Amino acid sequence: MKTKIATLVMLALASMVQLRAQEEKTVQKSFAASTLSINNSFGDVDVTTYVGSKIEMTVVISVTSSSKSSPAKELDKINIEVKEIGNRVDVSTKNEISNQKGVREFRIDYTVKMPENTNLIVKNSFGNTTVARVKGTLEIRQQHGDCYVGEAIGANNTIKVQFGRLNGGAISNADVDVQHGNSTIASFNNVEARQQFGNMKVGELQGVIKVNASHGSFKSDRVLPALTRLTIESQFGAVELSEVPKQGYRIDLSGSFSTFKWPDHMKVIESEKEITSASYQIQSQNGGEKLIDIHASHGSVKIY
Amino acid sequence: MSDLEKFIKKNRDAFDGAIPPEGHSERFLRKLERMEHKENQSRQIFWRIAAAVALIIVAAASVLMPNFNSPADVQYGSLSLGDISKEMSDVEFYYNSELARGYESLLLLSENDPEVKSALEELDRLSVVYKELEKQLYESGSHQAVITAMIENFRMRLELIETLEQKKNNSNNKDSI
Numbered sequence: 001m002k003t004k005i006a007t008l009v010m011l012a013l014a015s016m017v018q019l020r021a022q023e024e025k026t027v028q029k030s031f032a033a034s035t036l037s038i039n040n041s042f043g044d045v046d047v048t049t050y051v052g053s054k055i056e057m058t059v060v061i062s063v064t065s066s067s068k069s070s071p072a073k074e075l076d077k078i079n080i081e082v083k084e085i086g087n088r089v090d091v092s093t094k095n096e097i098s099n100q101k102g103v104r105e106f107r108i109d110y111t112v113k114m115p116e117n118t119n120l121i122v123k124n125s126f127g128n129t130t131v132a133r134v135k136g137t138l139e140i141r142q143q144h145g146d147c148y149v150g151e152a153i154g155a156n157n158t159i160k161v162q163f164g165r166l167n168g169g170a171i172s173n174a175d176v177d178v179q180h181g182n183s184t185i186a187s188f189n190n191v192e193a194r195q196q197f198g199n200m201k202v203g204e205l206q207g208v209i210k211v212n213a214s215h216g217s218f219k220s221d222r223v224l225p226a227l228t229r230l231t232i233e234s235q236f237g238a239v240e241l242s243e244v245p246k247q248g249y250r251i252d253l254s255g256s257f258s259t260f261k262w263p264d265h266m267k268v269i270e271s272e273k274e275i276t277s278a279s280y281q282i283q284s285q286n287g288g289e290k291l292i293d294i295h296a297s298h299g300s301v302k303i304y
Numbered sequence: 305m306s307d308l309e310k311f312i313k314k315n316r317d318a319f320d321g322a323i324p325p326e327g328h329s330e331r332f333l334r335k336l337e338r339m340e341h342k343e344n345q346s347r348q349i350f351w352r353i354a355a356a357v358a359l360i361i362v363a364a365a366s367v368l369m370p371n372f373n374s375p376a377d378v379q380y381g382s383l384s385l386g387d388i389s390k391e392m393s394d395v396e397f398y399y400n401s402e403l404a405r406g407y408e409s410l411l412l413l414s415e416n417d418p419e420v421k422s423a424l425e426e427l428d429r430l431s432v433v434y435k436e437l438e439k440q441l442y443e444s445g446s447h448q449a450v451i452t453a454m455i456e457n458f459r460m461r462l463e464l465i466e467t468l469e470q471k472k473n474n475s476n477n478k479d480s481i
Contacts (some may be wrong), residue, residue: 097445104445126449144453155408
């Protein structure tokens with residue numbers, strides 16, 4: 001059945017391929033601002049940081065058209081609008097190619113080089129967003145494309161991805177929301193994360209972490225001693241925490257229709273088990289003040 | 305009552321004495337027919353002009369419409385995959401029929417199963433997203449990336465149903481052992 005639909009989709013996509021011509025234009029801008037906002041669709045946004053004072057931006061707009069329509073004419077219908085208000089620059093893509101017959105392919109790709117303290121707001125759809133390292137406030141809203149964040153270490157960050165993957169390095173002080181895509185992140189420090197219909201894998205956890213995962217798994221490779229509180233709410237998925245420190249932690253586990261497993265070196269202080277629900281309070285041998293609190297529903301919890 | 309009316313009423317008999325000249329009724333009827341004929345003629349002219357205008361509009365639309373989307377699409381500001389090509393229409397038909405089948409089978413399970421209920425809610429949300437994509441397809445001038453996202457949305461919904469069906473079948477098998 002899957003082969004049948006794959007063939008059907010391939011044929012449908014192949015039927016749209018026609019003789020094509022391509023045209024492109026490049027827009028270059030330079031600003032001195034503390035906040036940059038980019039609103040784009042149908043292309044990639046690639047942001048790197050450097051030791052400098054100006055924001056340097058290059059936008060490449062390219063249109064590929066069938067022989068029936070002129071790509072040059074369509075190219076004129078896509079423009080970049082720039083608004084500078086005080087220390088903030090808002091850049092957005094304006095597309096007037098709507099309401100026309102025939103399949104279109106056009107791209108608007110942003111390449112930005114900015115000082116790492118710049119506050120960055122990116123709203124992008126139908127393309128990927130890559131941000132290297134941001135020390136300022138970072139806000140990304142990504143739809144129908146993947147998001148790559150090297151480092152988000154500013155005081156207040158927001159990363160929301162829908163219908164795409166999130167790959168990240170060090171993410172701190174952030175609100176992370178991923179729906180219908182997997183996320184792989186090197187480390188979380190003071191993060192509130194929500195993962196739905198996809199799996200989240202985080203290398204290291206530290207600070208205060210709150211996770212809400214449903215219809216997917218949440219896994220972490222290592223809990224650092226710098227983790228003071230971890231709260232996980234999981235529904236219809238698995239939770240796996242590896243390398244939890246042997247000292248200083250109390251772990252509260254509870255849930256319904258779920259299974260729980262913890263390392264042998266931890267002792268059970270309290271437990272209550274019903275037919276469909278259970279709760280356990282366990283802790284390191286010498287007790288602990290730091291708390292890992294996991295509530296699972298229709299899933300499993302494994303702590304190593 | 306005016307003085308004239310009073311005078312006529314008072315001398316009614318004197319007025320009734322006059323007889324209309326010969327052929328008066330025929331002449332009167334002919335005049336009436338001519339007036340009706342004129343009225344009919346002007347109505348016919350109106351309808352002829354209206355028909356000609358309608359014909360011009362239809363002819364112009366048949367020439368110009370292929371360059372735009374269908375009236376329904378314009379009205380709703382959205383496009384379906386079926387509007388793109390015959391092949392895409394087949395893809396849309398296939399997924400819609402598979403989803404309808406899967407949705408029905410999940411509905412039967414949803415009453416007592418929170419996971420199925422939650423998945424059904426998500427399927428509804430994904431349908432709303434699909435409607436948004438139809439709008440975006442229209443607004444983007446049928447961009448390839450939106451078409452891909454629409455197929456991906458179909459695939460996602462079907463995969464959600466199939467995974468759940470598989471999971472429920474497996475758990476049923478376990479219970480029966």
